[in-house]
Amino acid sequence: MRTIRCVVAYDGTDFLGFQRQAGGPTVQGVLEDAIASLTGEQVRVLGAGRTDAGVHAAGQVIAFRTGSRIPVERWPYALNSRLPPSVVVQEAAEAPEGFHPRRDAVAKVYQYTIWNAPFPSPFWSRWALHVPPPLDVDAMARAAAVLVGRHDFAAFRAAGSTPVKSTVRHLMELVVERCPQEPRCVRIVARADGFLYHMVRNIAGTLLLVGQGRRPPEWVAEVLAGRRREAAGPTAPAHGLCLVRVEYG
Numbered sequence: 001m002r003t004i005r006c007v008v009a010y011d012g013t014d015f016l017g018f019q020r021q022a023g024g025p026t027v028q029g030v031l032e033d034a035i036a037s038l039t040g041e042q043v044r045v046l047g048a049g050r051t052d053a054g055v056h057a058a059g060q061v062i063a064f065r066t067g068s069r070i071p072v073e074r075w076p077y078a079l080n081s082r083l084p085p086s087v088v089v090q091e092a093a094e095a096p097e098g099f100h101p102r103r104d105a106v107a108k109v110y111q112y113t114i115w116n117a118p119f120p121s122p123f124w125s126r127w128a129l130h131v132p133p134p135l136d137v138d139a140m141a142r143a144a145a146v147l148v149g150r151h152d153f154a155a156f157r158a159a160g161s162t163p164v165k166s167t168v169r170h171l172m173e174l175v176v177e178r179c180p181q182e183p184r185c186v187r188i189v190a191r192a193d194g195f196l197y198h199m200v201r202n203i204a205g206t207l208l209l210v211g212q213g214r215r216p217p218e219w220v221a222e223v224l225a226g227r228r229r230e231a232a233g234p235t236a237p238a239h240g241l242c243l244v245r246v247e248y249g
Helices: 027-039 072-080 137-145 199-211 219-226
Strands: 002-010 056-066 087-095 105-115 149-152 168-179 182-192 241-248
Touching (some): 002 027, 002 072, 027 056, 027 072, 027 087, 072 087, 137 182, 137 199, 137 219, 168 199, 182 199, 199 241
Parallel strands (some): 056 241
Antiparallel strands (some): 002 087, 105 182, 105 241, 149 168
16 A cells, blocks of 8 residues: 655635535545545545635645555646546655654645735635725734744634644744735735644734724734633634645654
């Protein structure tokens, strides 16, 4: 048996998330179906991130075990011919036995994208949150700097989510900036050793309050220290979030 590791990109708009479930289409489901169609095997696809309904990925990492002897360089071509256009296998490689895309990851990078213009864009509407009033991106960046480091991010964890052993995470980088090639686009890029459920979307919703002038940048430090979800900003919509890449040691 071989372990195949792939990098997958997908538009999450029409999926109920990555993880297979009975209620509708999922990314894991279409990948497993494509592998079954190709090899006749019923395999379980593991993912580095269990992205929610509507969340996208540019660099999701998956892995699965197979007895197929298809050359590793042919896997993207073979799977893409069986996948919907919204899911694309970008590359494949053989991984060591026991490789787990989530447990072996040392960091993940997510981007939250905002279309900051008076009117929506038909080209960005599926992948960016439309915010019409001008945003103070410098204030958002000052607020974001407070969150960088190893902290207890309980205030940014989804209320009522599955209990976890610890809400401490190391947020290595949190950048807020206008996209160099498109100033109407504002991006929030977060890199961490792990994320709590809805953590990036809750951070984005909190920073948006600062950008809109509804809270001062210093307020974010109070939210972080208070560790209460209700003190932070609202959860930003799913369609602005994208898993950019997964890093390994």
